[in-house]
Amino acid sequence: MKVTVLGASGFVGRHLTAALSGRGDTVTTASLRDPGAAARACDGADAVVNLAGEPVAQRWTPDAKAKIRSSRVDAARALIDALGTLANKPGAYVSASAIGYYGTSETATFDETSAPGTDFLAGVCVEWEAEADRAAALGLRVAKVRTGLALGLDGGALAKLLPIFKAGAGGVVASGRQWYSWIHIDDLVGIYLHAIDGAEGALDGTAPNPVRNADFTKAFGAAVHRPTLFPTPSFAIGLVLGEGAIVVTEGQRVLPARTVETGYRFTYETIDRAFAALFPN
Numbered sequence: 001m002k003v004t005v006l007g008a009s010g011f012v013g014r015h016l017t018a019a020l021s022g023r024g025d026t027v028t029t030a031s032l033r034d035p036g037a038a039a040r041a042c043d044g045a046d047a048v049v050n051l052a053g054e055p056v057a058q059r060w061t062p063d064a065k066a067k068i069r070s071s072r073v074d075a076a077r078a079l080i081d082a083l084g085t086l087a088n089k090p091g092a093y094v095s096a097s098a099i100g101y102y103g104t105s106e107t108a109t110f111d112e113t114s115a116p117g118t119d120f121l122a123g124v125c126v127e128w129e130a131e132a133d134r135a136a137a138l139g140l141r142v143a144k145v146r147t148g149l150a151l152g153l154d155g156g157a158l159a160k161l162l163p164i165f166k167a168g169a170g171g172v173v174a175s176g177r178q179w180y181s182w183i184h185i186d187d188l189v190g191i192y193l194h195a196i197d198g199a200e201g202a203l204d205g206t207a208p209n210p211v212r213n214a215d216f217t218k219a220f221g222a223a224v225h226r227p228t229l230f231p232t233p234s235f236a237i238g239l240v241l242g243e244g245a246i247v248v249t250e251g252q253r254v255l256p257a258r259t260v261e262t263g264y265r266f267t268y269e270t271i272d273r274a275f276a277a278l279f280p281n
Contacts, residue, residue: 007051011155039082095132104250143195148206152185176214178251
C-alpha cells in the first residue's frame, strides 16, 4: 500500500511509519504546516493518516488553547479542502482523535457510542472529528482513532515520568481514584494499521482494562523496582497545567468496544503485561 503520514515525527508517527515500512508499505511523510503541500503528498495514496497537532500536555493558556484547536481543526479543514482538488484522491482518511472526546468522569464508563463531553478538549475533539468526517463526502473511507494514554519508552507521558519513578520519587496523583485509559504503543500502532487496512468510524485507542491512577502507579513502580511513596496533590498539577490538569487529575474510563467488534485483537490487555513488555527485567 501507499500511505501518507502527516505528523510522522511525533511519538506515534515514528512507530507507525516504522511498522508500515516493516510490512512493505510505501510511506510518504509530510507536514500539515502547509496543507496544500501535504495534500499533494497524498495524491494517489491508498490512505492518509493525520497525526498532526499541538501537544495537549501543557498549561492551557488562551494562546495554547488556540494553538491546540487550530492545529487540529483549522489545519484539518484546510487539508480536506485541498484533498478535494486532487485528481487522484486517497482511498482512506485516518484521523487521530483523543478520548478527551468523552470529557472526564470518575464514575462513568465510555465507549465509541457515548456522547461527547462539554469541556474544552471534548469540544476540540468534536470539531476535529467533524473535519475528518468531511472526507467521506469526497469518497474517502474515514476512521478516527480516539487515543488514550499511550505507553512507550521513547515518547509520550511514560517517557516523562520514567526518570521520576526510577529516582524513587513517583507516587499517586491527586486522589488516585481517577481512571487511566492506557494503551501500549504497539497496540496503538496496531489499531492504526487496522484502520488503514479497512476499519472505519470511531475506534477507541485504549486497552480493554483501564486502571485507576493508584493501580497504574503501583504497577509502574513494581516494573522499575522502585517505591511509590510521594503523592502529587491536585494543586501542584494545577500550578503546572492550569485548566489542562483535568486530563491528569480526573481522567475517564474508556472501553474499546467497537475496536474489538471490528476485529482488532490486543497484544497487551492488562497493565501488568504492558509494563512487563516495556521493562523485561
